[in-house]
Each structure stands twice: as structure tokens, then as C-alpha cells.
Amino acid sequence: MSAARPLLPIDVIALVSYEGKVYPNQAMPWERLGKGQGPHPLEAALEQWFSFTAGRHTWVSLRGQTVRGLISARQRGQKHTWEIDCLIAAEEGICRELLNRLCQEATSGGVERVFLRLAEDGELLDPVQEAGFQAYVHEELWAWPGLPQPKDPGGLALRPRTREDLLPLFQLYNATAPAKVRCIEGTTLRQWWANRELGRGPGRPRELVMEQEGRITAWLLLTADDDLGRFSFLAHPTAHEKIGPLINTALARLARKKLVVALVPEHMAWATEALAGAGFGPAGRYTALVRPILQPALAPQRTSMRYHALPAP
Numbered sequence: 066m067s068a069a070r071p072l073l074p075i076d077v078i079a080l081v082s083y084e085g086k087v088y089p090n091q092a093m094p095w096e097r098l099g100k101g102q103g104p105h106p107l108e109a110a111l112e113q114w115f116s117f118t119a120g121r122h123t124w125v126s127l128r129g130q131t132v133r134g135l136i137s138a139r140q141r142g143q144k145h146t147w148e149i150d151c152l153i154a155a156e157e158g159i160c161r162e163l164l165n166r167l168c169q170e171a172t173s174g175g176v177e178r179v180f181l182r183l184a185e186d187g188e189l190l191d192p193v194q195e196a197g198f199q200a201y202v203h204e205e206l207w208a209w210p211g212l213p214q215p216k217d218p219g220g221l222a223l224r225p226r227t228r229e230d231l232l233p234l235f236q237l238y239n240a241t242a243p244a245k246v247r248c249i250e251g252t253t254l255r256q257w258w259a260n261r262e263l264g265r266g267p268g269r270p271r272e273l274v275m276e277q278e279g280r281i282t283a284w285l286l287l288t289a290d291d292d293l294g295r296f297s298f299l300a301h302p303t304a305h306e307k308i309g310p311l312i313n314t315a316l317a318r319l320a321r322k323k324l325v326v327a328l329v330p331e332h333m334a335w336a337t338e339a340l341a342g343a344g345f346g347p348a349g350r351y352t353a354l355v356r357p358i359l360q361p362a363l364a365p366q367r368t369s370m371r372y373h374a375l376p377a378p
Contacts (some may be wrong), residue, residue, distance in 0.1 A: 136167050223285065
């Protein structure tokens with residue numbers, strides 16, 4: 066019989082000493098995209114455990130003194146949106162138990178949505194959906210191995226995103242994402258800003274926008290992590306011819322990296338031809354899932370009512 070509880074320091078010893086085996090982290094947040102084979106199991110365990118700093122919500126599942134699962138979530142854009150950045154489970158039942166425990170905490174904390182990304186062929190995809198998570202978009206990762214050198218971006222006019230760009234950027238998002246995705250990621254500016262993936266990593270994310278005739282027609286997100294660079298992008302339907310220069314700009318900004326990866330949602334599959342032309346190749350397929358959190362209804366407040374007799378007609 067197992068039980069989920071919050072993380073304790075003693076659990077480090079319990080995990081790394083379990084027959085020398087460490088179950089892999091199935092969650093694929095932004096900063097794990099493009100990372101290949103991990104380190105030695107012992108090193109991987111230490112990396113997983115010492116990465117749980119302030120601001121995370123973490124539980125472990127125990128059977129006796131043995132750790133059989135772990136889940137961790139953190140805030141996304143705003144405090145009422147979480148994303149799962151670590152999901153380790155030795156069994157499907159443990160996976161469901163951990164997810165339900167986390168979502169119970171999310172409910173009491175006023176969280177509205179919990180996001181999770183898994184590999185399409187991941188062994189936990191079924192139990193995750195059985196725990197109430199809904200797949201809402203499929204994504205493909207494309208990788209550039211660093212050769213040949215990127216082409217000149219051709220003088221594409223990009224500038225850093227400013228606070229004043231939030232509404233025009235939201236309008237660009239509405240023009241590119243289908244309704245089924247927008248209803249999950251945000252139908253209002255507030256919802257979208259709270260739910261957007263920020264591109265975490267050791268380096269500070271950089272956002273660039275292209276403005277044409279007073280409106281934003283393209284957006285580029287860049288992050289760097291040691292020898293690995295990542296980027297994602299949006300382009301208005303009227304600016305699809307700019308996607309090639311946009312990709313070359315991303316490569317030029319990440320030219321010193323040994324590997325560069327780009328994440329492309331299924332509704333932007335038209336951009337994969339330009340990625341292939343720039344030397345990218347498919348490197349994995351993922352499923353983005355969400356579990357909406359139903360907040361408990363507030364108890365009705367008691368009110369004192371006074372009754373008055375109506376005058377006779």
C-alpha cells in the first residue's frame with residue numbers, strides 16, 4: 066500500500082538507494098526539450114532532487130521506506146496556473162495517485178489549470194488521461210545539429226517585446242491558434258498571459274517581435290542552456306513568407322550552440338518545410354495536456370429578511 070505525502074530531505078537517500086535504479090522523469094517542460102540521454106542514474110537522482118527549490122509543490126509516493134513516485138509542479142505565468150515539471154512513477158496506479166493528490170492541493174490553492182507535456186509514446190500517457198488530464202494539442206520538436214552555419218537572416222526587422230506589445234501579441238496569437246487551443250490557453254488577455262509557457266532555463270528568455278503597418282505580425286522566443294538553444298515562434302497568416310528569415314534569425318542568435326531545437330504545434334505544421342530547408346530534422350513528438358480545476362462553490366451567506374404586510378388594495 067502506498068501513500069503520497071510532501072517531500073522530506075530523507076527521501077533523497079530513499080530514492081538513490083533503491084536498488085540503484087531511478088525511474089525517468091516523464092514530464093517535458095520547456096527546459097527539458099532537446100536534452101538527450103541523461104547522466105548516470107545516481108547523478109540523475111541527485112539532479113532531480115536538488116532542483117526542487119522554493120516555489121514548487123512536490124509530493125512523493127512511498128511503499129514502506131521505498132520511494133516509488135514523485136510529482137512536482139510550479140507556477141506558470143500567474144499563481145493560478147501550474148505546470149508539472151517532474152513526474153516519476155514506478156507504476157500506473159502511483160501515477161494516478163500522485164496526480165490526484167497534486168490536483169487536490171491545486172483546488173484548495175485556487176489554481177484554475179494544471180498543464181503537463183509528455184512524449185507521445187510515453188508509458189504514462191494513459192494513466193495521466195485516466196486522472197482527468199485532456200490532450201489539447203500535439204507538438205513536434207525539430208533539431209538543428211549546428212551544421213552548416215546559419216544563413217544571414219536578411220535584415221529582418223525585429224525588436225525586443227515591450228509591455229505595450231501584450232495586446233497586439235495576444236491578437237497575433239488569436240490569428241494563429243485554433244479555437245480548441247485558445248479555449249484552453251486563454252480566450253482573454255488575462256487567461257492567455259497566465260497560461261503561456263515562459264521558456265524557463267538558466268538563461269533569461271528573449272522575446273522579439275516584428276511590427277508591420279502598426280501591428281505585430283511575428284514573434285520569436287529564444288532561450289539558451291549551455292550548448293543547447295531553444296526557440297518557438299508565431300507568424301500571422303499574412304506573414305508566412307517571413308518564416309524562413311525568422312528561423313535564420315533564431316539560428317544567428319543561437320549560432321554558438323551545438324544543438325538548436327524548435328517546438329512546433331500541429332496547427333503550425335506549415336512551418337516545418339522552412340525548418341527542413343534550414344537544416345532541421347524531426348526530433349520527437351509530444352502531447353500537451355491540461356486538467357481544468359473545478360473550484361468549490363462558496364457556501365451561501367445567511368441573510369436576515371424582514372417581512373412586511375402589504376396594504377390592502
